[in-house]
Amino acid sequence: MPAGGRRLDGQGAIALPGLVDAHAHLDALPGAQGGPAVPRDDVVAAAGRQTLASGVTLVRAHLSGLTDGPPLAAASADPCTPLPRVVLGGPGLTGGAPDLNARLMRGIRNAADASAKVAEVAASGATWIAVHRLDAMSAEERRAIAGEARRRGLRVMASGDDLAELRAALALGVDTIEYLNRTDLPAYPDDVLAALRAVSRPLTVVAPIGYYTQYHAYRARPAEVRRPDLTLFYPPAAIAPVVDALEQQLRTAAPSPIDVSFPTLAAKFRQLRATGVAMALGSDSGSTAQFHIDAIWQEMRTWRELGVPADDVVRAGSIIAARAIGDPSRGRLDAGGPADLVLYRGDLTKTPFDRRHVHTVIKGGVVFVRDGTWVGP
Numbered sequence: 001m002p003a004g005g006r007r008l009d010g011q012g013a014i015a016l017p018g019l020v021d022a023h024a025h026l027d028a029l030p031g032a033q034g035g036p037a038v039p040r041d042d043v044v045a046a047a048g049r050q051t052l053a054s055g056v057t058l059v060r061a062h063l064s065g066l067t068d069g070p071p072l073a074a075a076s077a078d079p080c081t082p083l084p085r086v087v088l089g090g091p092g093l094t095g096g097a098p099d100l101n102a103r104l105m106r107g108i109r110n111a112a113d114a115s116a117k118v119a120e121v122a123a124s125g126a127t128w129i130a131v132h133r134l135d136a137m138s139a140e141e142r143r144a145i146a147g148e149a150r151r152r153g154l155r156v157m158a159s160g161d162d163l164a165e166l167r168a169a170l171a172l173g174v175d176t177i178e179y180l181n182r183t184d185l186p187a188y189p190d191d192v193l194a195a196l197r198a199v200s201r202p203l204t205v206v207a208p209i210g211y212y213t214q215y216h217a218y219r220a221r222p223a224e225v226r227r228p229d230l231t232l233f234y235p236p237a238a239i240a241p242v243v244d245a246l247e248q249q250l251r252t253a254a255p256s257p258i259d260v261s262f263p264t265l266a267a268k269f270r271q272l273r274a275t276g277v278a279m280a281l282g283s284d285s286g287s288t289a290q291f292h293i294d295a296i297w298q299e300m301r302t303w304r305e306l307g308v309p310a311d312d313v314v315r316a317g318s319i320i321a322a323r324a325i326g327d328p329s330r331g332r333l334d335a336g337g338p339a340d341l342v343l344y345r346g347d348l349t350k351t352p353f354d355r356r357h358v359h360t361v362i363k364g365g366v367v368f369v370r371d372g373t374w375v376g377p
């Protein structure tokens with residue numbers, strides 16, 4: 001053993017690279033829209049610990065604030081901090097809402113305004129910018145975003161929630177496309193599939209079908225959000241208000257885009273896989289009813305149920321996701337490489353992926369889960 005090394009008993013376990021979630025929200029709890037306010041520090045403390053405890057050691061934060069995102073990313077780089085490493089997206093830009101000026105999503109007034117906002121996100125230290133409703137922007141505005149992002153070394157992730165957005169994203173040449181088509185469209189049309197097959201530059205699709213599947217299950221059985229393991233690390237006083245509001249929303253809300261699209265999503269996922277485009281695991285953790293603790297495992301289970309071989313699922317949640325989000329040294333198990341890893345006590349190919357089989361989680365050589373128990377701060 002090398003000097004200063006440490007020996008871990010991995011007998012009977014499978015060593016996996018630390019898992020990588022290409023689409024996560026660490027400053028949001030999966031409560032109801034407009035649910036109870038929980039102080040942001042408490043939210044990050046709970047979400048970060050849940051994510052790390054699940055075996056995820058690297059995430060791309062879809063959206064974060066200009067002032068609170070950079071300290072989160074900086075803190076996450078310390079191996080001892082109970083957070084996965086964070087690759088930062090800043091506040092997103094959206095078309096169709098020129099006056100919007102929220103912490104996490106801003107509108108644009110014209111091409112110059114779009115360029116200025118991209119530059120601001122890059123200057124904050126983010127390495128990604130999220131764009132929504134590209135189809136509602138002018139061609140000039142879209143070009144301004146892509147051009148300024150390229151000049152500043154910022155990558156672009158675009159929403160593909162509907163067909164017009166997806167077509168605009170493909171035409172612009174973004175780096176990742178988020179979401180499956182969440183409309184009642186029965187299938188992706190041939191021109192979109194042909195465009196995906198013909199993509200020559202690096203493009204990765206992040207389609208959180210595990211989230212949509214879990215959400216659909218909770219809509220049928222809302223009381224399941226009361227399972228105590230889902231609120232591990234939550235401030236005790238926040239648990240009942242968060243869960244009550246969420247259960248109520250799941251019982252009573254009008255059909256959401258996930259509800260409307262759900263019967264079509266498996267077919268759409270398979271269509272995307274069949275094009276050969278790179279696909280990474282992304283959980284949209286922190287979105288309504290997507291608890292961080294099980295988010296990546298829900299993705300992995302759903303991919304398996306849709307026929308993706310176990311090896312390919314693990315690759316999508318490690319090496320492919322790490323490469324897609326711009327940190328290709330991670331998501332791998334190489335001698336001398338970063339010591340981010342998970343020991344899993346179970347059979348990955350014969351039984352469903354199950355977080356309860358996570359035996360050990362190590363980030364940067366620091367052990368956070370041992371014998372299935374959180375031992376971090």
Ligand SMILES: [Zn+2]
Nearest residue numbers: 023025062284
């Ligand atoms: Zn998101």
